[in-house]
Amino acid sequence: MIEFRNVVVVYPNGFKALKGINLHISEGEFVAIIGPSGAGKSTLIRTINGLVRITEGDLIVEGKHVQKLKDNELRLLRRKIGMIFQSFNLVKRMSVLRNVLVGRLGYVSTLKSLFNLFPKEDIEFALSNLEKVGIREKAYVRADQLSGGQQQRVAIARALTQQPDIMLADEPVASLDPPTAKVVMDYLKKFNEELKITTLVNLHDVELARAYARRIIGIRAGEIVFDGKPEELTRDVLIRIYGKWQES
Amino acid sequence: MARVLTTKTKVKIIAISSLLTILLIISGILIEFNPIAFIKGIPRGIEFFASFLKPDITYFKPILTKLIETLQIALVGTTIAAIISVIYSFFASHVTAPSRAIYFIARTIMNVLRTIPDIVLAAVFVAIFGIGALPGVLALIFFSFGIMTKLMSEDIDAVDRGPLEAVKSVGATRTQVIAFAVIPQVVPNFISYILYTFEVNVRVSIVLGLVGAGGIGQILIENIRLFQYDKVSMIILVTFIAVIIIDGFSEYIRKKIL
Structure with missing residues (x-):
C-alpha cells in the first residue's frame, strides 16, 4: 500500500535528504523509523502525503503515484492520511472541537467550512473521537489551555476524524515526559490494531521503538541501513545506524 | 591592560x-x-502664546461640528482602508500569496504607495475633487492602506508554520488553510493595527484639513490666517482633549483584546 522505488529527495538548497529509498509497507503495519537527527526521517514520512515532493523515483501510496498527483488529487489522497507532529501543531486560539473538526476539511466544501457549517454527523464524529482519546470534556476549551499530552491527544483525534487509512507520526512524543509519551504511544498502537490504520512513527528513542513496533527501519544519511524485527536490532546494527559514539 | x-x-x-x-x-x-x-x-513668540491664554469658549459649537467631521473622515477612511488591507495583505505575504509573481507585484505596489507622504496625497485629491471631506477620506484610505498592509503582511509572514502544515496535511484547500490556520493566529494583532491606524488617522485628518481636505484642520488654518488666536487656541484645546479621549479608548480596547 506504500511503495518507495528509488526515491530521491533533493531540497532546493542542494541538500540530498533521501538517496534512493526502496521500501514496501503493507496495510495494517506498525512501523517505527529510527535514525540520528538529520538522517531523513521527517523527509521520508512527509513524502508519503506530499508535504515534501520527491525529486526522483516512484512513490505509490494507495495505488496513486504521489509525484504525479495534481493539487486537487493530492488533497484527496491527504484526507485519508492522518499526521501528528512533535509540536502538536494545533491552532492555539481555536477550541479543541474546532481543531478536531479540521480533520473534516477535506470532506466539506470550502465555503461551508468558512462559515463553520459542519454537518451534525461530523461534529458528533469529532466528539466521539475526543471520547476515544479520553478528553471529550475538553471539547470547548481553547487548545492552548491544555497540557502537552492532552494537545497531542487532540491531534490524534483530529487525525482520526479524517477516517484515515494511514497515520504518520513525526516524533510524536519527543516533547513529552515518559509517562505521557506512553499514553500517546498506547493510543497510536490501539488505533493501529482496532481501526487497522497503517502507522508509521518516527522515533529517536530506540527503546520506545522496540516496545511498540513490529518492524523497525533504521536510516542514516538518507539511506535505509536496517529493516527488520525489533529482536534483530542488535548493538552492531545500532552502531551502523547511529555511528559508534551512540550507546543504547 | x-x-x-x-x-x-x-x-x-x-x-x-x-x-x-x-x-x-x-x-x-x-x-x-x-x-x-x-x-x-x-518676544513675538511670547505675545503669540499669551493670546492663547484666553480661548474663545463661545466658539465651541462650530468647532464641535468640524471635529465630528474630522472623526467621520478618520472613521470612514480607516474602515474602508481596513477592509482593503486585510484582504490585500494575504497577497503581500510570502506565506499566503498564491504565487511568487503576485507576491512581488503586491509588495511593489504597497511599497510605492508608502513612499507618498499623506499631505501630498491630500493636496492631489483636493486638486482633483475640490475642497471638502471626500479628498480627505481618499487620502486617508491610501495613507492607512500603506501602514496596515505593511504591518499585516509582516504579521502573516511571522505566523507559526506548524498549524499550517497540519491543516494542509488533512487535505484542506489553500483557502481553508488560511481560514483555519492563519487567520486565528493574526486576528488579535489585526484588530490592534486597525485601532492604532484609527488613532493615527484622527491626527492625520486634522493636518489634512490644512490643505483643504475638510474637518477641523480647515477652520484651524482659516483662523490662523485671520490672526484669531483666541479661536485657534480653543480649537487646539478641544482637539487636544478629543485626541486624548480617543487614544485612551482605543488603548483600552486593544488591551482587552490582547
Missing part, C-alpha cells in the same frame, strides 16, 4: 564623527539657520 579599541577603529570613529560635524555645519549655513533670529523671535 588590554586595549579595548584598535588604532584602526579609533581612526574610523574620528573620521566618521568629523565628517558628520562638517555636514552638520554646512547644512546649517545652507538653510540659513541663524540662532540670533531665533532669539529675536522670542
Whole structure:
C-alpha cells in the first residue's frame, strides 16, 4: 500500500535528504523509523502525503503515484492520511472541537467550512473521537489551555476524524515526559490494531521503538541501513545506524 | 591592560564623527539657520502664546461640528482602508500569496504607495475633487492602506508554520488553510493595527484639513490666517482633549483584546 522505488529527495538548497529509498509497507503495519537527527526521517514520512515532493523515483501510496498527483488529487489522497507532529501543531486560539473538526476539511466544501457549517454527523464524529482519546470534556476549551499530552491527544483525534487509512507520526512524543509519551504511544498502537490504520512513527528513542513496533527501519544519511524485527536490532546494527559514539 | 579599541577603529570613529560635524555645519549655513533670529523671535513668540491664554469658549459649537467631521473622515477612511488591507495583505505575504509573481507585484505596489507622504496625497485629491471631506477620506484610505498592509503582511509572514502544515496535511484547500490556520493566529494583532491606524488617522485628518481636505484642520488654518488666536487656541484645546479621549479608548480596547 506504500511503495518507495528509488526515491530521491533533493531540497532546493542542494541538500540530498533521501538517496534512493526502496521500501514496501503493507496495510495494517506498525512501523517505527529510527535514525540520528538529520538522517531523513521527517523527509521520508512527509513524502508519503506530499508535504515534501520527491525529486526522483516512484512513490505509490494507495495505488496513486504521489509525484504525479495534481493539487486537487493530492488533497484527496491527504484526507485519508492522518499526521501528528512533535509540536502538536494545533491552532492555539481555536477550541479543541474546532481543531478536531479540521480533520473534516477535506470532506466539506470550502465555503461551508468558512462559515463553520459542519454537518451534525461530523461534529458528533469529532466528539466521539475526543471520547476515544479520553478528553471529550475538553471539547470547548481553547487548545492552548491544555497540557502537552492532552494537545497531542487532540491531534490524534483530529487525525482520526479524517477516517484515515494511514497515520504518520513525526516524533510524536519527543516533547513529552515518559509517562505521557506512553499514553500517546498506547493510543497510536490501539488505533493501529482496532481501526487497522497503517502507522508509521518516527522515533529517536530506540527503546520506545522496540516496545511498540513490529518492524523497525533504521536510516542514516538518507539511506535505509536496517529493516527488520525489533529482536534483530542488535548493538552492531545500532552502531551502523547511529555511528559508534551512540550507546543504547 | 588590554586595549579595548584598535588604532584602526579609533581612526574610523574620528573620521566618521568629523565628517558628520562638517555636514552638520554646512547644512546649517545652507538653510540659513541663524540662532540670533531665533532669539529675536522670542518676544513675538511670547505675545503669540499669551493670546492663547484666553480661548474663545463661545466658539465651541462650530468647532464641535468640524471635529465630528474630522472623526467621520478618520472613521470612514480607516474602515474602508481596513477592509482593503486585510484582504490585500494575504497577497503581500510570502506565506499566503498564491504565487511568487503576485507576491512581488503586491509588495511593489504597497511599497510605492508608502513612499507618498499623506499631505501630498491630500493636496492631489483636493486638486482633483475640490475642497471638502471626500479628498480627505481618499487620502486617508491610501495613507492607512500603506501602514496596515505593511504591518499585516509582516504579521502573516511571522505566523507559526506548524498549524499550517497540519491543516494542509488533512487535505484542506489553500483557502481553508488560511481560514483555519492563519487567520486565528493574526486576528488579535489585526484588530490592534486597525485601532492604532484609527488613532493615527484622527491626527492625520486634522493636518489634512490644512490643505483643504475638510474637518477641523480647515477652520484651524482659516483662523490662523485671520490672526484669531483666541479661536485657534480653543480649537487646539478641544482637539487636544478629543485626541486624548480617543487614544485612551482605543488603548483600552486593544488591551482587552490582547
